[in-house]
Amino acid sequence: TQLLEQSPQFLSIQEGENLTVYCNSSSVFSSLQWYRQEPGEGPVLLVTVVTGGEVKKLKRLTFQFGDARKDSSLHITAAQPGDTGLYLCAGREGSGNTGKLIFGQGTTLQVKP
């Protein structure tokens, strides 16, 4: 069974600081997605990375997929209180018909004003 380890599990920072969240596995994924989830709601898709070494930017968020497609990172520049939430990485197994996503346990981010 493929596993995704996220670190850190909890992060509390001041507005304006930068941060990086890591998502690591010993297994290869065909694609990896980052979601953000707020209390009482479902995960909202932020980005999908497919190619090893790929870098995608979404405003102040930068996502990178490792060259070997086993790990990923999310970097937030100048964090804002609105960035507060649970960040989840999820990898798609293999390239076959199964579409299931393997989720990391999440990183809870709190940005204080």
Place this chain on the structure above:
Amino acid sequence: NAGVMQNPRHLVRRRGQEARLRCSPMKGHSHVYWYRQLPEEGLKFMVYLQKENIIDESGMPKERFSAEFPKEGPSILRIQQVVRGDSAAYFCASSPEGLRRNEQFFGPGTRLTVL
């Protein structure tokens, strides 16, 4: 374009009752997935369905749980004879055909509480 719809948002059942959770995928999406999120845990895959077919049910408990996605109407996740350990948030996701099939879009979830 409406997103993934789930109902009810909250469901309370007593031990031994049945729970039915409904999911309407995004318009044009024909792939549906169900996940369970237990308190203080991440999301765990349960089942993957296409219209009238179960593609992967490797995450479904062997007893009491079943899922369907009929030709017409929403996908249903059914839990018979619920127990307290079934209390969790159940999320449905859908994805389109083609190149974006990798992307799964989630509904708001159904929070099941078993008394």
